[in-house]
Amino acid sequence: MRLYFDRLFQMARCEWLLREQSNLFGFMWTLLQPLLLFIVFYGLFTKWMGPKTPNYGAFLVIGIVHYNFFQNTTSYVLTSLRRRAALLTNFPMPRDLFVFAAGLSGLASHLLEVLVMFAFLIFLGTPFRSTWFLIPLILLLEAVLVLGVFSPLLAVWGAQFSDFDRIWGLLTTMGMFLTPVFYPLEIIEPSKRELIRLNPVAVIIGMSRRAIIDGQGPGVLRYLAILAIFAALSAASYAYFKRHEPHLADYVLT
Amino acid sequence: MSEYAIEASNLGKRYYLQTRSSRTFPRRVLYWFWPRVDERPIWALRHVDLAVKRGEAVGVIGPNGAGKTTLLQVLAGLLAPSEGKMRVRGRISSFMGLASAVYPELTVEENLFLMGTIFGMTRAVVKKKIAEIVEFGDFGKYRHALFTQLSAGYQMRVIVSAALHAPIDILLMDEMVTAGDAIISERFWAKMLDLRKQGTTIVLASHAMPLIEAYCSRVIELNRGRLVNAGKPATAARAYYERHGVDGGAD
Numbered sequence: 001m002r003l004y005f006d007r008l009f010q011m012a013r014c015e016w017l018l019r020e021q022s023n024l025f026g027f028m029w030t031l032l033q034p035l036l037l038f039i040v041f042y043g044l045f046t047k048w049m050g051p052k053t054p055n056y057g058a059f060l061v062i063g064i065v066h067y068n069f070f071q072n073t074t075s076y077v078l079t080s081l082r083r084r085a086a087l088l089t090n091f092p093m094p095r096d097l098f099v100f101a102a103g104l105s106g107l108a109s110h111l112l113e114v115l116v117m118f119a120f121l122i123f124l125g126t127p128f129r130s131t132w133f134l135i136p137l138i139l140l141l142e143a144v145l146v147l148g149v150f151s152p153l154l155a156v157w158g159a160q161f162s163d164f165d166r167i168w169g170l171l172t173t174m175g176m177f178l179t180p181v182f183y184p185l186e187i188i189e190p191s192k193r194e195l196i197r198l199n200p201v202a203v204i205i206g207m208s209r210r211a212i213i214d215g216q217g218p219g220v221l222r223y224l225a226i227l228a229i230f231a232a233l234s235a236a237s238y239a240y241f242k243r244h245e246p247h248l249a250d251y252v253l254t
Numbered sequence: 255m256s257e258y259a260i261e262a263s264n265l266g267k268r269y270y271l272q273t274r275s276s277r278t279f280p281r282r283v284l285y286w287f288w289p290r291v292d293e294r295p296i297w298a299l300r301h302v303d304l305a306v307k308r309g310e311a312v313g314v315i316g317p318n319g320a321g322k323t324t325l326l327q328v329l330a331g332l333l334a335p336s337e338g339k340m341r342v343r344g345r346i347s348s349f350m351g352l353a354s355a356v357y358p359e360l361t362v363e364e365n366l367f368l369m370g371t372i373f374g375m376t377r378a379v380v381k382k383k384i385a386e387i388v389e390f391g392d393f394g395k396y397r398h399a400l401f402t403q404l405s406a407g408y409q410m411r412v413i414v415s416a417a418l419h420a421p422i423d424i425l426l427m428d429e430m431v432t433a434g435d436a437i438i439s440e441r442f443w444a445k446m447l448d449l450r451k452q453g454t455t456i457v458l459a460s461h462a463m464p465l466i467e468a469y470c471s472r473v474i475e476l477n478r479g480r481l482v483n484a485g486k487p488a489t490a491a492r493a494y495y496e497r498h499g500v501d502g503g504a505d
Contacts, residue, residue, distance in 0.1 A: 003376055014357050160282075249327070254269075
């Protein structure tokens, strides 16, 4: 067990160093994407969304940061086995290490982005709320969703299908418009709102916005129910991964 | 406790030779209707039986494409066998493709910690042994340099030094592991001799008969995925040379 976690730490650390180019300036490049998205969406939509959504700047940056984590980390995890094919096919070690190391490196970047996001929110004049202290719990839920539910499945499919990264790229691009990242749910017609509410990323974003902007917590029972659902889905996802584990090297070799 | 570290019976590994586009999602959907229309099955291993006792060193010989590396990969649990059964009692250390344990964009020290954990050492053990590893490979002045900045020879020194300080129970090895300079190669094979004396179980795949004869007590020969011969190194080598029309330089 000790060796497993040591390997996980080392691999996650190395993945993060490679992603962020081993220095703070590398991390600045990572911040550029959400910043540019914010500038574009804010510039385009503030006139339309602003009157409907008080504090639209804060609303937008929260949506972008959370969706960015989902999109970037799932895309990175999806290629984790193919990217490390040589390691996978030469060293006997648990295959989930590759998946979780890639996921944890994405999570580490996200945590730094969230810190920068709060600095930006304060700059935008968003008033401090005591519910900001609930954000770590929301981030935990988000981590279980991305690392537990999506990552094992995507890693298997990314190994099995050489073009799955393109398919996932299309799905997450579509997903950005099916998630209330830059628009409030209220502008969607009521019959379609419930469908969007089923989107787990929309759930995370909504919880985060209510805690940061409105000063409302998610509610203990609601939080625990969602955590239980995500945990159950994670168990199923991991079981699927374990079923394919003996064949992963064959997938990446072909 | 069983006297066998590795037991394999009727081991087989099948691949499907594919076109470049075969592993795409649309192609997989097509296969639901027309199974494997453009894939040819090929057996890299077939009907291979192998039993390696604890402390034994077995050599695996054969021409290119015989299935030597595939056999090692299946025994290491890296590839799932297509048929047959296998049992391994002990922790496998793989000395195949050692260079793949490196992230070239990071420094030598960062890679030592990474490789150390991949090879089976905890971070605490790597921290304790790092000075010894650096001294063994004699690369102290490059400890904080980027790995890519080292010459190929020094890169192999770093990798082999780390690998040799890891705990080894059952060793599966491809002789290409020591494509490095003469100094590190000599230290590597001296360490192999120590491991032999300590009773480490070794399976070594090689084309070099002198190596096989020096380090192995028994040899198996593969050809086109099948076990064609087994025996003492000298007799197996002679039979191999005769079968392939090679002048083995026999006395």
